Amino acid sequence: MVDMAGAPEHDVELDASGLSCPLPLLKAKLLLNGLASGAVLRVTATDPGSQRDFRSFARLSGHELLRDEEADGVFRYWLRKA
Template sequence: MVTSKEQMLDATGLMCPMPLLKAKQALRQLQAGQILHVMASDAGSSRDIPVFVHRSGHTLKRSEEIGGIFHFWIAKGLE
């Protein structure tokens, strides 16, 4: 379910590093506290996105793999 505080980024079919780059771009458009739901099929995303989130001051609220698709819910932090 997508709420007004949540934006969705479908990066399925994109190869590394594009899901991470697209997530960075999308996060720049959000305000602090908003949620970005990223979907990616590239296995490298399962490592790259959580590391980026940890290092960048955002919060990984939840992550899971469903049918080969990696889902990440990222709360934008203060920049």
């Protein structure tokens, strides 16, 4: 079970569980394109490669990675749109 205490609030949620990279990131990018600046997207993924992908994407895109966490092979990311 994931401890969600202190997790940022989010406006939109994407469940990319079971998808292999780069699909979780591609689906997140599509959702972010439709969001207003400042909106927060929470992504759930199960591909371990998503950690590297989301951290790099946030750094290169200007979106803010508010939090990322992993528990029992489930990865969660909170991205604030630039």
